[in-house]
Structures are given as C-alpha cells and as structure tokens.
Amino acid sequence: MRLNNKIFFIVLIIILLLVLIAAIALGAVQILPSEMMSALMHWFKGEQSNSIYENVFLQLRLPRVLLCAITGAILAVSGVLMQGLFRNPVVEPGLIGTSAGAAFGASIVFSLSPFMSPLFKTILGPFLVPVFAFMGGLAATYLVYSLAKNNKRVSILPLLLVGMAINAIGLSGVGLMTYIARDPQARSITFWNLGTFSGASWFQVLVTGMVALVCIYISFRQAKKLNVLLLGEQEAGYLGVEVNKLKTGILIVNTAMVSVATAFVGVIAFMGLIVPHVLRLLIGSDNRKLIPASIIMGALLLTLADMGARLLLAPAEMPIGIITSIIGAPLYIFLLKKYHFNQNHL
Amino acid sequence: MMISAEQINYSIGNKNILNNISIQFLPGRCNLIIGPNGSGKSTLIKLLSGELDNYDGRIMYNSSDIKTFTKLKLAASRAVLSQQTELGFPMTVEEVVMLGRNPHFEFNPSKKDIEIVKEVIALLDLNSFIDRNYQTLSGGEKQRVHYARVLAQIWESPKGEQRYLFLDEPLNNLDIYYQELFLSIAVSLLNETTTLIGVVHDINIALRYADQLSFLKEGAIIKNGAPEKIVDAILIKEVFNVDTQIIAHPATGKPIVLF
Numbered sequence: 001m002r003l004n005n006k007i008f009f010i011v012l013i014i015i016l017l018l019v020l021i022a023a024i025a026l027g028a029v030q031i032l033p034s035e036m037m038s039a040l041m042h043w044f045k046g047e048q049s050n051s052i053y054e055n056v057f058l059q060l061r062l063p064r065v066l067l068c069a070i071t072g073a074i075l076a077v078s079g080v081l082m083q084g085l086f087r088n089p090v091v092e093p094g095l096i097g098t099s100a101g102a103a104f105g106a107s108i109v110f111s112l113s114p115f116m117s118p119l120f121k122t123i124l125g126p127f128l129v130p131v132f133a134f135m136g137g138l139a140a141t142y143l144v145y146s147l148a149k150n151n152k153r154v155s156i157l158p159l160l161l162v163g164m165a166i167n168a169i170g171l172s173g174v175g176l177m178t179y180i181a182r183d184p185q186a187r188s189i190t191f192w193n194l195g196t197f198s199g200a201s202w203f204q205v206l207v208t209g210m211v212a213l214v215c216i217y218i219s220f221r222q223a224k225k226l227n228v229l230l231l232g233e234q235e236a237g238y239l240g241v242e243v244n245k246l247k248t249g250i251l252i253v254n255t256a257m258v259s260v261a262t263a264f265v266g267v268i269a270f271m272g273l274i275v276p277h278v279l280r281l282l283i284g285s286d287n288r289k290l291i292p293a294s295i296i297m298g299a300l301l302l303t304l305a306d307m308g309a310r311l312l313l314a315p316a317e318m319p320i321g322i323i324t325s326i327i328g329a330p331l332y333i334f335l336l337k338k339y340h341f342n343q344n345h346l
Numbered sequence: 347m348m349i350s351a352e353q354i355n356y357s358i359g360n361k362n363i364l365n366n367i368s369i370q371f372l373p374g375r376c377n378l379i380i381g382p383n384g385s386g387k388s389t390l391i392k393l394l395s396g397e398l399d400n401y402d403g404r405i406m407y408n409s410s411d412i413k414t415f416t417k418l419k420l421a422a423s424r425a426v427l428s429q430q431t432e433l434g435f436p437m438t439v440e441e442v443v444m445l446g447r448n449p450h451f452e453f454n455p456s457k458k459d460i461e462i463v464k465e466v467i468a469l470l471d472l473n474s475f476i477d478r479n480y481q482t483l484s485g486g487e488k489q490r491v492h493y494a495r496v497l498a499q500i501w502e503s504p505k506g507e508q509r510y511l512f513l514d515e516p517l518n519n520l521d522i523y524y525q526e527l528f529l530s531i532a533v534s535l536l537n538e539t540t541t542l543i544g545v546v547h548d549i550n551i552a553l554r555y556a557d558q559l560s561f562l563k564e565g566a567i568i569k570n571g572a573p574e575k576i577v578d579a580i581l582i583k584e585v586f587n588v589d590t591q592i593i594a595h596p597a598t599g600k601p602i603v604l605f
Contacts, residue, residue, distance in 0.1 A: 083434075083435075087434035087435075088434055089434070089435065221453075223453075224452075224453055227441075227445060227448075228445050228448050230433055230434060230437065230445075231431055231442075231445060232431060232432065234397060234428065235428065235431055237397060237417060238395070238397065238421065238424075238425065238428075239421050239445065239448045239499065240416075240417050240418035240419075240421025240422070240449040241417065241418075241448070280435060280436065284436065284437065284438070285435040285436055285437050285441075286437075288453070
C-alpha cells in the first residue's frame with residue numbers, strides 16, 4: 001500500500017504546524033496564540049515587552065521548540081542516509097558511534113576548556129563546541145566504519161559490535177570528562193546520555209539550523225545516487241555512480257549535522273531508526289521522497305517527544321532520550337528479528 | 347569498432363587469475379565465454395566492463411583506452427547484468443528498472459525514460475509485476491527485473507555511438523523458456539553498433555547462440571572462434587575434463603555435446 005504523495009506531504013505538514021503550535025503553547029506556563037502574535041509583533045518592531053508570557057515565549061519556548069524540530073529533522077535524515085549507505089535498516093547515528101563520539105568531543109570542551117590556549121578559543125569563538133563535536137563524531141564514525149569493513153563490504157554484525165565498543169569508549173570518555181570537570185556549570189552525564197532541550201538558546205537554533213540547511217540540501221542533491229546505491233556498490237558503479245566519492249561525501253555531511261545537534265542537546269537514540277522505518281512503509285524507499293518526508297516527520301516526532309518530556313512529569317522534566325528509547329528500542333528489536341535473525345549473514 | 351583486450355594479466359595477491367589474455371570482440375555478433383568453475387570468466391567480464399582497473403595490459407573500446415572514460419560516460423553506453431543482486435529495502439519492480447536509467451537523467455526521469463522503462467518491462471513479461479515489491483519475487487523473477495533494468499540502461503545508444511552489453515551467467519535460476527527469451531532478446535539487439543559479451547554455463551546453449559565462443563581455463567584462453575569450427579570432444583575434454591560425444595543438431599546442423 002502506497003499513499004498518494006501530494007496528499008501525504010500536505011497532511012504531514014499540517015500536522016507538523018499544529019504540533020509546533022501546541023508545543024509552544026503548552027508547558028509550565030500556558031501561552032495563548034494571541035500572546036504569541038503580539039510577542040512576534042513586538043519583536044518585529046524592536047520593542048521590549050513587559051509581559052512575562054511574551055518573554056517566556058520568545059526566550060524559552062520558541063527556541064526550544066525550533067531546536068527540537070531541527071534536531072528531529074537532522075536525526076531522521078541521518079537515519080535515512082546511514083541506512084542507505086550501509087544498505088541496512090537497523091543503522092542509525094546512535095548505534096554506530098557518531099553521537100557518542102560527538103558527545104565526547106563536546107564534553108572535552110566543557111571540562112577542559114580552562115586548559116586550552118586562549119588564542120585557540122578566540123579563533124573558534126562560539127564554534128568551539130560544535131567543532132570539537134564534529135571531530136569526535138567523525139573520528140568515531142570513521143573508526144567504526146573502517147574496523148567493521150571487510151573486503152569492501154560492511155556487514156551488519158561487525159558493524160553493530162564495533163559500534164557498541166566505540167559507543168562505550170565515547171560515553172566513558174564523556175563520563176570521565178564530567179567527573180573531572182571543575183566548572184560548576186559542567187553539564188551532567190544524564191544530559192549526554194539521554195539528551196534534553198531545556199538549555200535551548202537562539203544561538204544554538206541558528207547554528208544547528210544553518211548546518212542542517214546546508215547538510216540536508218547537499219544530501220538531498222545526492223538522493224538519486226543514493227537510490228542507485230540500494231543495488232549495491234558494484235551495480236551502482238556499473239550505473240555510473242562514483243561510489244567512494246558519494247560515500248565519503250555523505251559520511252561527512254551526515255557526521256557534521258549529527259555532531260552539531262549532539263553538541264547542543266546530547267545523545268538522542270533511536271530517532272534515526274523510527275522515522276525512516278515508518279516512512280518506508282508509507283511511501284517506499286525512493287530517497288527523493290524519503291529525505292523531505294523525514295525532515296517533516298523527524299521534526300514532528302521529536303517535538304512530540306519533547307512535549308512528553310516536559311508535560312508527563314510536570315513540573316519536573318525528564319530527559320527526552322527516555323521517551324525516544326521507550327518507543328525506539330522495541331522497534332529496533334523487531335527490525336533486527338525481521339531482517340537479520342533469519343539470515344545466514346548475521 | 348570493437349572491444350579488444352591486449353595482453354591482460356590480472357592477479358590477486360600472488361595468485362594469477364588471468365594470464366596474458368589477448369582477444370577481440372566484434373559488434374553485431376554473439377560473443378560468448380565458457381569455461382569450468384574458477385577459470386576466471388567473471389573476472390574477465392569485470393575487467394572488460396571497467397569494474398576492475400588494477401590489471402596489466404590494455405582494454406580498448408574502439409580506439410579509446412577504457413581507463414580514459416569516467417564511470418558516468420561509460421555507464422551511458424555500457425550495461426552489465428551480474429549473477430546476483432540483492433536489495434536492502436523494499437522497492438517496486440518499476441522503481442528498480444528505472445534505476446537503469448540513472449546515467450541518462452539529472453534528478454527526475456524524463457518522459458522518454460518512463461517510456462523506455464515501460465517497453466523493457468513489457469519485453470520481459472513483467473507487466474503484472476510493475477507495482478510488486480521486488481523483495482517478494484522469486485529468484486528467476488528478480489533476474490528478469492535486473493535484465494529489464496540493464497536493457498533500459500542502454501536501450502537507445504546516442505546517435506552513431508556504440509553500445510555494449512555484458513551478461514555474467516545471466517541464466518541461473520531461469521527455466522528454459524526464459525533462458526531462450528534472455529538470449530534471443532540479446533541477439534535481437536545486435537547490430538553494427540551493439541557489442542555483446544556473455545558468460546554462460548551451459549555448453550549446449552553456448553553452442554547454439556554463439557557466433558564467437560571462447561574457451562577459458564585456468565585464466566587463459568584455450569581456444570576461440572566459431573563453435574562449429576573449433577568444438578570437438580578433444581577440446582571439451584581438455585577444458586572440462588569430461589568425456590563427451592558430439593553430434594549435429596538435426597534441424598540446425600550445429601554441434602551438440604552429449605555427456
């Protein structure tokens with residue numbers, strides 16, 4: 001069963017908009033649509049508003065919901081890209097080391113920045129954390145990929161096992177960094193392991209948004225080639241695709257966007273698994289449709305999950321990773337069982 | 347106008363896979379390669395089609411060295427049907443066949459691409475499968491889908507230019523109806539701008555279709571030429587180590603190997 005594409009996209013976008021508005025409105029403080037409008041008007045005219053509701057909306061709720069939506073889009077598209085690259089539906093950034101490596105890189109900055117040269121810090125400025133996260137994410141992903149590779153082919157069992165080991169190293173590194181951190185502001189290990197959007201700022205929205213825009217655009221341009229890659233590397237070569245160039249390029253843009261998101265919000269597992277799986281059932285495996293649909297559905301689902309994180313135990317807040325894992329882990333087991341337990345190559 | 351290999355040597359580690367192979371394949375003829383398991387047939391196809399490039403010697407398409415082509419340029423006029431191709435994700439038969447048009451469009455297929463896909467799907471009796479999930483097909487049906495994809499890739503060669511079709515043991519999993527269909531389609535495409543090179547397993551199918559038959563053993567070409575001129579029991583014994591008798595087909599007069 002395939003859905004009509006146009007209607008599917010329109011419905012998905014409408015649901016996303018409704019969810020975004022609901023996510024902005026609901027919380028410890030309720031914000032009415034009229035207050036959102038007047039806050040935007042004030043902001044547009046450059047006026048300061050005295051209303052606490054308008055300030056909560058502008059300074060807390062809006063950046064949080066936007067960062068959440070962008071991160072959801074990044075993680076979902078990343079799932080599509082990695083699954084296409086590895087030709088396997090059980091791959092996602094949380095499982096093959098990308099997120100853990102990025103978290104390690106970012107945590108180094110938080111804990112050891114007092115020891116870094118001031119010149120170095122001045123040059124990188126506010127991009128210190130994203131850059132370290134990218135280096136960590138890239139190193140981990142490359143390590144997993146090259147260790148799991150065997151005769152030009154990446155089979156899933158070594159990939160998952162090596163991924164597990166690199167994940168463990170990355171997260172132990174994070175643990176060590178939070179342990180030795182002197183900075184009282186150093187973030188907690190829970191943040192890195194389970195993720196949260198509670199610290200969202202406009203700066204983070206801007207950086208993540210720009211990186212996402214560039215990286216997702218580049219990957220979308222490669223969607224046709226990624227389709228051909230579904231036939232395997234040899235066949236893709238016969239069909240004119242420069243496979244190694246494609247793989248390297250996709251790996252880099254994918255790592256860049258996942259790392260930046262991870263640097264700001266921590267590791268959020270299983271998003272990259274859930275969204276592509278559901279979408280493939282609904283609209284098929286064509287990456288030219290799958291990537292745009294993943295942007296919308298990733299944003300939609302992660303915003304919902306964050307609403308859950310904020311509202312379920314209100315006034316307390318739980319880490320968002322708990323919610324994505326409760327949904328994602330059973331699906332992961334289901335996929336493993338369906339695709340791999342019956343095949344000889346595992 | 348031809349594909350020619352000049353003194354090809356290819357080895358993996360210190361094991362020689364192909365030894366000093368020099369051979370020419372002319373357009374408009376059915377060029378088939380046959381030989382025992384492990385004789386290097388598939389490797390030879392991979393070299394001739396440009397998949398492997400770390401060999402000694404030269405492979406020429408007409409007057410150009412194959413190494414001077416980009417992958418995309420080559421893919422516009424050269425297609426390869428491999429022994430086995432698996433898909434990681436669900437796709438419809440139509441989508442898989444459309445992948446064959448990859449070298450010909452930028453991002454979205456043109457009207458012409460869609461027409462060509464329809465034509466090859468009809469040619470291979472796949473009309474009732476168009477919307478089926480590829481992964482649910484039988485081995486033989488999958489092979490027909492890939493044949494359609496490969497034909498779509500070089501269905502129309504650019505004006506005056508050559509096109510090249512490689513078939514690497516295409517008949518596995520097929521019943522005799524489709525074995526006949528596969529080869530008769532390939533033969534029907536042949537003309538002065540179309541070169542066909544195929545590896546087949548079945549000696550009698552090879553004898554029936556080949557205009558030029560090459561016997562490969564331990565990485566070397568033992569004999570090469572028109573089947574009725576070169577095939578005898580001594581050659582078959584030398585290549586396959588099987589005692590056989592050779593008779594003439596009652597209708598066509600072509601040789602048949604009995605064993």
